[in-house]
Amino acid sequence: MSLDQFPAGPQPSDLVKDDRVKTPMYEDPALFDAEMEKIFGKCWVWVGHESEVPGKGNFKLSWVGTQPVIISRDRKNDLHVFVNRCRHRSATVCEVKKGKTSSFQCPYHGWGYGLDGSLRAIPYTEGYSTDFDKGNYGLKKLKVETFEGMIFASFNMDVEPLEDFLGNAKPWIKLFMKQGGGFPIKTLGEHQFKVPMNWKIQLENTTDAYHFPIVHKSFMQSLDGEATEQFSFLDDNDGWVEDLGNGHSVMVMMPELNDLDDEPDRPIPARFEELAETLRKDYDEDQVRRIVRAVGGCGFNLNLFPNAACSLSFFRILRPVSVEETEIRHIALGMEGGPEAANQMRMRLHEHFQGPMGFGSPDDAEVWERVQRGTKGDETIDIMVNRGLGLEETSENGLPKGDVSAETGMRAAYKMWKKVMEQ
Amino acid sequence: MKDIAVSSDVTLQQVTEFLWKEADLLDARDYDAWLALWAEGGHYVIPIEKDGDDFANMLNIAYDDGTMREMRVRRFQQGFSISSAPPADSVRTLSRFVIDAVEGDTVTVRAAQHVIEDKFGRQRMFAANVSWVLKITDEGLMIRDKVVRLLNSDGMLTSISYLF
Numbered sequence: 001m002s003l004d005q006f007p008a009g010p011q012p013s014d015l016v017k018d019d020r021v022k023t024p025m026y027e028d029p030a031l032f033d034a035e036m037e038k039i040f041g042k043c044w045v046w047v048g049h050e051s052e053v054p055g056k057g058n059f060k061l062s063w064v065g066t067q068p069v070i071i072s073r074d075r076k077n078d079l080h081v082f083v084n085r086c087r088h089r090s091a092t093v094c095e096v097k098k099g100k101t102s103s104f105q106c107p108y109h110g111w112g113y114g115l116d117g118s119l120r121a122i123p124y125t126e127g128y129s130t131d132f133d134k135g136n137y138g139l140k141k142l143k144v145e146t147f148e149g150m151i152f153a154s155f156n157m158d159v160e161p162l163e164d165f166l167g168n169a170k171p172w173i174k175l176f177m178k179q180g181g182g183f184p185i186k187t188l189g190e191h192q193f194k195v196p197m198n199w200k201i202q203l204e205n206t207t208d209a210y211h212f213p214i215v216h217k218s219f220m221q222s223l224d225g226e227a228t229e230q231f232s233f234l235d236d237n238d239g240w241v242e243d244l245g246n247g248h249s250v251m252v253m254m255p256e257l258n259d260l261d262d263e264p265d266r267p268i269p270a271r272f273e274e275l276a277e278t279l280r281k282d283y284d285e286d287q288v289r290r291i292v293r294a295v296g297g298c299g300f301n302l303n304l305f306p307n308a309a310c311s312l313s314f315f316r317i318l319r320p321v322s323v324e325e326t327e328i329r330h331i332a333l334g335m336e337g338g339p340e341a342a343n344q345m346r347m348r349l350h351e352h353f354q355g356p357m358g359f360g361s362p363d364d365a366e367v368w369e370r371v372q373r374g375t376k377g378d379e380t381i382d383i384m385v386n387r388g389l390g391l392e393e394t395s396e397n398g399l400p401k402g403d404v405s406a407e408t409g410m411r412a413a414y415k416m417w418k419k420v421m422e423q
Numbered sequence: 424m425k426d427i428a429v430s431s432d433v434t435l436q437q438v439t440e441f442l443w444k445e446a447d448l449l450d451a452r453d454y455d456a457w458l459a460l461w462a463e464g465g466h467y468v469i470p471i472e473k474d475g476d477d478f479a480n481m482l483n484i485a486y487d488d489g490t491m492r493e494m495r496v497r498r499f500q501q502g503f504s505i506s507s508a509p510p511a512d513s514v515r516t517l518s519r520f521v522i523d524a525v526e527g528d529t530v531t532v533r534a535a536q537h538v539i540e541d542k543f544g545r546q547r548m549f550a551a552n553v554s555w556v557l558k559i560t561d562e563g564l565m566i567r568d569k570v571v572r573l574l575n576s577d578g579m580l581t582s583i584s585y586l587f
Contacts, residue, residue: 189482190482193581194581215505218504221497356581357583359498362504366505
């Protein structure tokens with residue numbers, strides 16, 4: 001399907017205003033199709049982390065919008081992303097989620113593809129005439145670039161360089177990766193769950209501090225006093241949320257945890273004291289403090305348009321399935337070659353909040369679903385994203401910056417949405 | 424096939440009755456009574472990975488020691504968690520019980536479990552292979568460890584507002 005023109009009905013500038021968005025944004029199937037083409041079909045989309053394909057021959061299944069793709073590392077260590085669809089009669093060439101291989105073979109008629117996606121062999125070639133050129137039938141490739149270990153792909157071969165797209169988000173990504181504590185970051189596993197909601201409800205939520213003390217009260221009650229204090233960022237006056245351009249934004253909840261290398265002599269929180277004691281057997285005090293700080297994670301959510309977030313201590317990835325259906329992945333991160341006790345604690349902290357049975361995510365999923373259900377009521381009522389408007393300052397990037405609970409990040413994402421959809 | 428009644432003092436009937444009682448408490452969300460079924464030192468685990476049992480070194484859906492189990496129950500009970508206030512209603516069936524081992528005061532048993540939940544007028548189904556390590560005590564059987572292996576544990580789940 002090609003959408004040379006925007007679907008009939010409300011246009012992007014009607015759907016997104018400075019302070020609100022219109023209800024069809026969450027429920028119009030034609031709009032969803034247009035988004036898949038104009039946003040997920042053209043922008044850079046997060047597909048994976050390099051630690052998921054660490055060596056030659058490693059592969060991982062992923063998605064770009066609604067399309068299944070394979071991330072593959074070839075024998076020269078180059079990364080490739082291609083559509084998981086045989087060029088013959090369209091069967092998927094891989095249904096193993098992750099692993100190591102020397103080739104991808106279609107199960108239907110045996111067409112074999114190399115790790116770079118090129119068509120290598122087909123059975124019974126005599127059935128094709130001499131002008132059949134295997135070079136024309138490689139798996140459909142996407143453009144691939146990486147930044148700080150994160151792999152992005154785009155269907156648009158003329159897309160701007162990834163680093164230009166990430167722009168002001170880059171320093172925040174570098175800060176986020178400091179939670180390796182001196183070790184390379186690796187993925188430790190992931191929680192996956194589906195929510196009956198439009199994907200933009202999740203996109204908004206990553207920069208929504210306003211909901212935290214309400215929706216996550218039961219999580220807060222399960223923390224010790226020190227951690228409760230840390231998560232009471234709505235009562236502090238030091239956090240902020242800022243538009244980083246290109247639809248990206250950062251919500252700083254605990255500024256003291258922005259740069260984990262700052263103030264290395266900061267006291268170790270009581271809840272990490274036992275871990276510190278374990279680490280002292282193998283590491284000197286400086287390393288122990290560095291690792292313990294890294295285990296606690298960063299103090300901000302970085303929202304990357306359109307589908308990824310570096311959220312406190314994990315990757316939050318969204319995948320639009322249909323206009324009212326979205327899949328969420330919460331990918332846990334740890335330290336490659338780091339102490340087992342530290343990685344265990346990272347996983348336990350992740351399990352505590354995230355995933356289908358975490359103390360936080362199910363409550364998020366519930367309110368997101370309630371948003372989708374609520375939009376069935378009078379669709380002439382708008383969805384407001386005006387919190388903080390009129391109170392914002394200008395950041396050093398020359399962009400809006402509001403208090404931590406401001407809806408500045410949502411406005412940033414919708415500004416980009418409108419720009420991309422109008423192209 | 425092991426003849427349980429002969430090899431130990433615990434019978435399949437006793438084990439089954441105990442696990443059905445547990446299932447009944449969970450469907451009724453009588454979580455304090457459920458917590459009281461637990462012996463100390465073990466874990467309630469819902470793994471993500473299909474293989475492996477080194478749960479401490481794996482990311483799980485739940486990996487609860489006694490403290491976490493208690494916190495999880497308090498979260499359900501205090502009424503501040505929107506997803507569990509009210510939770511989905513559930514009906515579960517346990518069947519295909521197999522006692523794998525009886526050693527001293529420890530019984531290793533597994534079963535098939537189907538849970539159907541209902542909320543917002545829609546129903547969802549979870550199938551699982553469940554295994555328990557039970558302790559034989561003077562007060563009767565208690566749970567030391569419980570591992571719930573959801574059939575789709577490494578796939579796309581949905582949020583879950585009750586216990587398996």
